Amino acid sequence: MRPALADLTTLRLGGPAGRLLEASEEDAIVAAVRAADAAGESLLVMSGGSNLVVADAGFPGTVLRIASRGVRVDSNRLEVAAGEPWDPFVARCVAEGRAGIECLSGIPGSVGATPIQNVGAYGQEVSDSIVSVRAYDRARDRVEEIPAADCGFTYRSSAFKRNPGRWVVLAVTFALPRRPHSEPIRYAELARALGIAEGETAPLPDVRGAVLVLRRGKGMVIDPADPDSVSAGSFFTNPVLDAEAFAALEERARARLGADVRVPRFPQPDGSVKTSAAWLIERAGFTRGHGDPATVAISGKHTLALTNRGAGTTEQLVALAREIAAGVRGAFGVELQPEPVFVGHCW
Numbered sequence: 001m002r003p004a005l006a007d008l009t010t011l012r013l014g015g016p017a018g019r020l021l022e023a024s025e026e027d028a029i030v031a032a033v034r035a036a037d038a039a040g041e042s043l044l045v046m047s048g049g050s051n052l053v054v055a056d057a058g059f060p061g062t063v064l065r066i067a068s069r070g071v072r073v074d075s076n077r078l079e080v081a082a083g084e085p086w087d088p089f090v091a092r093c094v095a096e097g098r099a100g101i102e103c104l105s106g107i108p109g110s111v112g113a114t115p116i117q118n119v120g121a122y123g124q125e126v127s128d129s130i131v132s133v134r135a136y137d138r139a140r141d142r143v144e145e146i147p148a149a150d151c152g153f154t155y156r157s158s159a160f161k162r163n164p165g166r167w168v169v170l171a172v173t174f175a176l177p178r179r180p181h182s183e184p185i186r187y188a189e190l191a192r193a194l195g196i197a198e199g200e201t202a203p204l205p206d207v208r209g210a211v212l213v214l215r216r217g218k219g220m221v222i223d224p225a226d227p228d229s230v231s232a233g234s235f236f237t238n239p240v241l242d243a244e245a246f247a248a249l250e251e252r253a254r255a256r257l258g259a260d261v262r263v264p265r266f267p268q269p270d271g272s273v274k275t276s277a278a279w280l281i282e283r284a285g286f287t288r289g290h291g292d293p294a295t296v297a298i299s300g301k302h303t304l305a306l307t308n309r310g311a312g313t314t315e316q317l318v319a320l321a322r323e324i325a326a327g328v329r330g331a332f333g334v335e336l337q338p339e340p341v342f343v344g345h346c347w
């Protein structure tokens, strides 16, 4: 029987894989990719399955699960194998008093996937700490050490995400200096939870603890006992609008919600403005739990997470996502973009 990808994704959705391979050494990963390419097979590289929306029909080609392990430490630099689970690595760094990724506690998945969408949360992004990414470039058939400056990191994206499938990440090198205190906290909700002002620092274990509490409250820590965590995390990215588009959004929001409404705004260095997808979804009329309690629904704890309630299908999940995106478009003229990677179907 062909292996079901639903068993390998946090959404517990997705049909069968044509063939499933697992590789736990760099050489074996590269060899498996080369063999698939030489045979002209389509290839899906994955690890934790926490950012995938796989079609009900599955993926007919080869699925390669990255399962490499190992952390090499050289002073402040840590070179981590792609298959290392992310959160245990964060826990280790916090325990060792290494600052830089403490706000990224509780995020599921693998180290090797973090550069793909420049994983971020609570004011930190992995690109703040990544020195380089070692990857197999399928276009050039060679292993390269890519400096962070060449990874094209942007909000929830990178050169890897913009060129799907081209690079297979083998290892990531981070610079994580030994310091008992966190980076300055740049996220108001986290600063409040820590009882400090934005811009202040806190002991690393306190930051990790506070982040985990906040995340659990939103169903954003994978927990078999929490049906709201059967998701792919945030389903939509926060829209980044140019000044004109943001002004148009404000105008529509005032017309719809009243003259004194304040649209969330996070000005970006390039003059654009990031706004809140959750705010738009809620103000467009979608409440937590919206959907069908037996199949697919918005999480009961977090507007941005779409969940499989047990009997859902990918088709139903994507239909719910499209309903939400159409509602936001109709109410505010803003186009929401999905954050997870779609496999075997398109947005």
Ligand SMILES: Cc1cc2nc3c(=O)[nH]c(=O)nc-3n(C[C@H](O)[C@H](O)[C@H](O)COP(=O)(O)OP(=O)(O)OC[C@H]3O[C@@H](n4cnc5c(N)ncnc54)[C@H](O)[C@@H]3O)c2cc1C
Residues within 6 Å of the ligand: 010, 044, 045, 046, 047, 048, 049, 050, 051, 052, 066, 082, 107, 108, 109, 110, 111, 112, 113, 114, 116, 117, 118, 119, 120, 121, 167, 168, 169, 170, 219, 220, 221, 222, 229, 231, 232, 233, 234, 341
């Ligand atoms: C409950 C929950 C909370 C989450 N919270 C956050 C959050 O706060 N912030 C955030 O940014 N994300 C979050 N996510 C999304 C997800 O956890 C991250 O994107 C994570 O990095 C994905 O890792 P993974 O190993 O599961 O990748 P997978 O889902 O297996 O793969 C995701 C993508 O990365 C590619 N990929 C994976 N490994 C490699 C590799 N070695 N080389 C090349 N490509 C690879 C895959 O092809 C695919 O395109 C959350 C998800 C869930 C379920």
